[in-house]
Amino acid sequence: VKNRRGEGSRLREDILRGAAELLDQTGQEQAVTLRAVARQIGIAAPSIYGHFPNRESILLATVQQAFAELTEQLQCAQTAAGTDPGARLRAVSAAYLDFARLRPQRYRAMFGGAWDTTGAVRAGAVSYAEAVALGQDALTVIVEAVRACVDAGDSASTDPVGDAVSLWVALHGLAHQRAVIPNFPWPEGIADRLVQRLAQLQWHAAAHEPVMAPGQGEPPTP
C-alpha cells in the first residue's frame, strides 16, 4: 500500500520507527541493517533510498531523534515537578534514569554503540559541532536545573556547571550499567544519593523533605 502523492515523507518516519524498534528489540547496532529495517516496516529494501542516502544516515537520524526525545522528556518532567528547584532537579534526574530504564537498548546505542562520533564525523554525515551538540541539549537542562538550585540557596555548589557535569556523568554511569547489568543488586536510593551529593543539595525550609537514602543520617536543622 503506497502512500498518497505528496505524503512520501511518511515512509521516512516509518523507517526511523522501524530502526528504533530493532534497536529496542535486539540492543545491537548491527541488527539495524537496511534489509532488516525494510522487513520490520514491510517495504522493499531499495525503497529506503528515497529517504536516506545510506545505512549510516538511518542510524544517525535514529540517534538524533532519540536524543531529542530525551531532552523533551527531561523538560516535561521538570515542568511537571512544580516550582521548587530541588524537586525540579530531582525530577529531571529521575526522568533521565527512566528514559534509560524504559529503553535500555536504545539508550546504550545512543551512547557509543550505534552512534560512533568519530565515524560519522569522518564520513561527513555530521559536523563535529553537531556531534557534540547531540548530548548537549540534555546536559543543558541539567545544568540549568542545578543553577536554579544554587540561585534559590538550595545547593551549596560554587561551580554549578562543573557539578552539573559531574551529576550528568554519574547519572549516565548508573543508567548505562543498569542497561548492561540489569540484575545487579543496585543499592537502595543510589540515584538520590548521586543527586544529593553531586549537586550539593542542602536542607531548605521551603523545600520538600529531601529524599535521603537509608542510613544517610538526618539533614542538618536549619
Add this chain to the structure above:
Amino acid sequence: VKNRRGEGSRLREDILRGAAELLDQTGQEQAVTLRAVARQIGIAAPSIYGHFPNRESILLATVQQAFAELTEQLQCAQTAAGTDPGARLRAVSAAYLDFARLRPQRYRAMFGGAWDTTGAVRAGAVSYAEAVALGQDALTVIVEAVRACVDAGDSASTDPVGDAVSLWVALHGLAHQRAVIPNFPWPEGIADRLVQRLAQLQWHAAAHEPVMAPGQGEPPTP
C-alpha cells in the same frame, strides 16, 4: 611458521592479542571477525578453530582478559600508593580512569559493546554468575578501598558498599563518556570531585592534602 609441538596454545594468546588490537584500533565489536583476527596475526582463518569453538567465544575471552587486566591494575595502583587509605582510594580511582583513557575503545567494548551479557548467557558460553562476576572483581577493589577509609575514620560513609557502588558507577560514567566524547570540555578536577563526595572523604590530620577541585572551598579544620 608453525609453533613447535606442545606449544600450540601459544596461538591462542596470539588470537586474543589480535582481537584486542582490532578492538583498540577500530573501537567496534563488529570489526573483530574471525577472518580479521586471522589476518591481524597472519594465520589462516580455520586455524582459529583449534583454539576457539566460534567467534563469540573469542570476544568473550577477550573481554574476560580485559577485565582481569583492569582488576590487576587497580590492585597494583593501590599497593603503590602506600598505606594512607584516602590516598589508596584516590589511586584506585585514578587507575580506573587511566585504564579507560589508555584503551578507550576496548573499555567501551568491555561494557556493553562487545560483550552482550544476555547474548553470551543465552548461548550458554558463560553462566549468569560468571557474567556478573566479570565486573565484580574490579568493583570489589573499590569497595574494600572505601571500607578502609571508613575504618580509618577518613570517610563519613555509613554505607561503604552503597557508596562504593555509587563511586564505581560515577567513575564508569566519566570513563565511558570520555571514551565516546573525547573532546568534551570536562571540568577541572571532576574525578577528584566524584571521589571526594561519593566516598565522603573527610579532612584527616594524618592524610595528605585532599585533592580539591578549584572553587570547592577549604576543607573544614579538624
Add this chain to the structure above:
DNA sequence: TGTACATCAGTGAACGCGCGTTCACTGATGTAC
C-alpha cells in the same frame, strides 16, 4: 639403530548466507492544454 605410525599444528578451497547498493521497471496520481 632404523622405521612405521600416530599426533599435532595449521592450511586452501569451498559452501551458503545476508548484506549494501544499483538498475531498470511499474503503476497510480496529479497537471497542462
Add this chain to the structure above:
DNA sequence: TGTACATCAGTGAACGCGCGTTCACTGATGTAC
C-alpha cells in the same frame, strides 16, 4: 470535458563482497617397537 504526459512512490532482480564454518589435506614432530 477529455487526454497526453510528467512526476511520484515504491518494487524485483541482480551484483559483488566478506562473513562463519566445514572439509579433506599437508607436513613436521614425536614415539613404539
